Amino acid sequence: MDHTYQQQDLQTLIDLLAEETEKYTKAFVVGSLKESAQHRAIINALVEEINIRKREVTHRNVGQGGLKMSDNFPCC
Helix, strand or coil, X not given: XXXXXXXXXXXXXXXXXXXXXXXXXXXXXXXXXXXXXXXXXXXXXXXXXXXXXXXXXXXXXXXXXXXXXXXXXCCC
């Protein structure tokens, strides 16, 4: 996990994920294996941090007696 991602808010992480996915797709299409691998590593780190946040919200809601995700969580 990249510690710089821990400092970002969730919406910023989602925006960064979209940008990196676009960069990855472009590198993959032109056949740049090294560049696409670098973008894929960044994507994996972003997804990991987003999933950590998602689990934290879920656990917080379960602890408060609710079994669903917070209404303000942007997905799932």
